[in-house]
Amino acid sequence: MTLPEPIFDYEACLLACARGEQQALVALYAQESARLLGVAKRIARDSALAEDIVHDAFIKIWLRASSFDPGRGSARGWIFSLTRHMALNAMRETRLEIQVSESSELALQPLATLDGRHQTQDPLHWPDGCERIYGCLEQLDPARRTCIVHAYVDGYTHAEIANKLDTPLGTVKAWIKRSLSALRECMG
Helix, strand or coil: CCCCCCCHHHHHHHHHHHHCCHHHHHHHHHHHHHHHHHHHHHHHHHHHHHHCEEEEEEEEHHHHHHHHCCCCCHHHHHHHHHHHHHHHHHHHHHHCCCCCCCHHHCCCHHHHHHHHHHHCCCCCCCCCCCHHHHHHHHHHCCCHHHHHHHHHCCCCHHHHHHHHHHHHHHHHHHHHHHHHHHHHHCCC
C-alpha cells in the first residue's frame, strides 16, 4: 500500500519567499519547475527559450512573492499565470512566426487535448482534484471552452484565438473573461 503524496502548500511557500526564505524558493522550484517548463515549451516551442523563461519566472516569483493576493486566486495559479504571461511576452518580443502543420493542427484540438489528459496517465501527474475542472469545463459553451483551452493550455494569445476561430477579438476576450468567472464559480 502506497501512502498518498503530501499536499504541497504553495501559499506558505510564496509567503516564505516574501520573507526572504531561500529554501522556500528551492522547494517551489523542485515542486513545479518541470511543469512550468512544459507550459513555457508549449508557448515558446523552443526548449532553450523555455528554459530562460522559467529561470526568469522564478526570479520574478522570488522578487514579487509579496504581491501575491490569496483573495484573487490560488498560489499555484499565480505561479503558472506569471510564467504563462512571461512566455507570451517573450513570444511577442521575439515576434516568432510559427507555422503549424496539418497534423499538428489536429493534435491541438481542445477536446482531444482534454480527453487525452483525462483518459491517460499524464506524465505531469495531475492531482485528483482535476476531475472538477473537467466537469466545469464541460458546462461551458463549446466555443467558450475552446477559447479557454487555446488560451490556457495551448498558450495562444487572444488575437491568435480570434484569428483561429474567425471571431472578433472583443468577442473572444469577453468569452474568456466570462468563462473564467464561470469556472471560478463552478470550482468554488
